[in-house]
Amino acid sequence: MAPRPIWSGSISFGLVNVPVKLLTAVRHKEVHFNLLHKKDGARIQLKRFCSAEDKEVPYEDTDKGYEVSPGRYVALDRKELEKLDPKASRSIEITDFVDLEDIDPIFYEATYHLVPDRGADKAYGLLFRALEQSQRVGIAKMVMRTKQYLCAVRPLERGLVLSTMLYADEIVPEDDVEGLPERMPKAAERELAMARQLIDSLSVKFDPAKYQDDYREKVLELIDKKAKGEEIRFAPAAREAKVVNLMDALRKSLAQAQRGEGGAPHEAGGKRAARERPAARERRRRPAKAKAKAKRSKA
Amino acid sequence: MPLVDIEGRRLKVSNLDKVLYPAAGFTKAHVIDYYARVGRWMVPHLKDRPLTLKRYPDGVDAGSFFEKNAPSHAPEWVQTARVEGSTSATDFVLANDLPTLVWAANLAALELHPSLSRAPEMERPTMMVFDLDPGAPATLLECCQVAVVLRGMFEALKLESFAKTSGGKGLQIYVPLNTASVTYEDTKGFSREVAQLLEKQIPDLVVSNMKKELRVGKVLVDWSQNDEKKTTVAVYSLRARERPTASAPVSWGEVEAALKARRPERLVFEAAQVLERVEREGDLFAPTLKLRQKLPGLATGRA
DSSP states (O other): OOOOEEEEEEEEETTEEEEEEEEEOOOOOOOOOOOBOTTTOOBOOOOOBOTTTOSBOOGGGOOEEEEEETTEEEEEOHHHHHHHSOOOOOEEEEEEEEEGGGSOGGGEEEEEEEEEOTTOHHHHHHHHHHHHHHTEEEEEEEEETTEEEEEEEEEOSSSEEEEEEOOGGGSOOGGGOTTSOSSOOOOOHHHHHHHHHHHHHTOOOOOGGGOOOHHHHHHHHHHHHHHHSSOOOOOOOOOOOOOOOHHHHHHHHHHHHHTTSSOOSSSOSGGGGGGOOHHHHHHHTHHHHHHHHHHHHHO | OOEEEETTEEEEOOOTTOEEEGGGTEEHHHHHHHHHHHHHHHHHHHTTOOEEEEEOTTOTTSOOEEEOSOOTTSOTTSOEEEEEOSSOEEEEEOOOSHHHHHHHHHTTEEEEEEOSBOTTOTTOBSEEEEEEEEBTTOOHHHHHHHHHHHHHHHHHTTOOOEEEEOSSSOEEEEEEOOOSSOOHHHHHHHHHHHHHHHHHHSTTTEEOSOOGGGOBTSEEEEOTTOSTTOOOOOTTOBOOSSSOBBOOEEOHHHHHHHHHHTOGGGGOOBHHHHHHHHHHHOOTTTHHHHOOOOOOOOOSSOO
16 A cells, blocks of 8 residues: 655755655554453553542643652643644755765664655756765755654655654763773684674675564464464453452442441541441451451360 | 470570569560460461561660571570571571570560561562551551551452551551462562552551651551561560550451540550450461462553
């Protein structure tokens, strides 16, 4: 299936303007799973729960909180944040041209195909050829979905591609990494020669098609087998969750305490004797039972 | 020095007239007598548990020290268990018989603090414990309130729990496990979730944080004793307080009755009362020795 454009605008550098569309260049093939409840195979739903009120909260009633210190948040509402969003512009503005080798692969994030928009073939061709012949990469800034990206524009075989890149301060510098050798130890000449010989003998031209995701293959194979056999779980209609969790247990306990069966946490003593229930009397008989049991075990 | 004969072991006891609880005139002879008489019920609870002795050689008003390593002068029949630590190994005393308990009493080891594990399986707790410690002006009454809520929670989770007084101001709730595969990671994680949930839901009554200043008027639900390296005071152990109080098992009925009548003093027991109770009613804590219960998995939404 041909990917659909996710963004359209234009590349600009100097006085040249090239209308383009951005198409995703990557298909993530990781096998995607849904979470099911072991017991009944129902889909697990994630809900937004308020930890204080213990109830579900609609998205509109949420703010974004930034934790300034443990347990302390500065809350920002969406309108405040929207004001700070970078101006959605429709331009990929190339400001510099650099050598491809100067960009360490660590900076690359995601890659998109750039396709000429209607009537832009000629300008597109010009940019493609110029980049190809100068062996350079255009460095540009663009805004996609409220985020400003740094990106690299370069020619591939039949067209241009754009790679979004990380900003320098998003890369963890090696100096912050513990455990790297203080000084790279010297290697003995003979050992080094042997290691290099081994590398030479294993050196080939990089062929990405040679490498496959074995794990994914195995998972898909297993899914295929199960789908053909009978071991498929059909999700039953969603019902109220019935996992006994601590919260349920606490609620039951508090309700019981409030009914006066065990001494309410906030109104202990006093008037409760009047509305005492049989259950409470039953409970009080327990020590007698324990007593009898203990006596038996003593004998 | 007088020699006593206990279950065939000959033991020297010393300074019997030394007053260890000055406010009560309770002497070392009283301490030894208490442990000798309560031992029959207490030893099964201490069996094979590496024991930390808290010694008060000059009584409760003077200094104390924790003794983890069995002293070199211990009689050869005192059993020990070696526990490897991160830096060194410790040879803990195991109070596996009455003579050992009396020997410890003679060392003025007023307080006995056992591990939640039985040697040699030190990674496996046989129970989970919650230490409820009130911060003034909260008292034992507030502890009872929290204890009753905890008991109800465990009931809803189909777990039976047992209460004992700390012998001080608090209560301790035990959930016996006695199952093979449980680890401290399990009990610690579970108890922490419980404590934090209680703190969140009844914040005017409960804190789960150890910081003293947070505890004012509230009950600390201390879950952190569910740890291989920690100990909790033994059931029936004396406490080094002004009066010779002991950590006494109490029935849930007694907890509720004290709460209802608002009479926390009904849950304070001194050595003589503890003996009288156990002789009359048997060991209320006996079920914790055998009861096998499985800690349920937590449905907290975390993976």
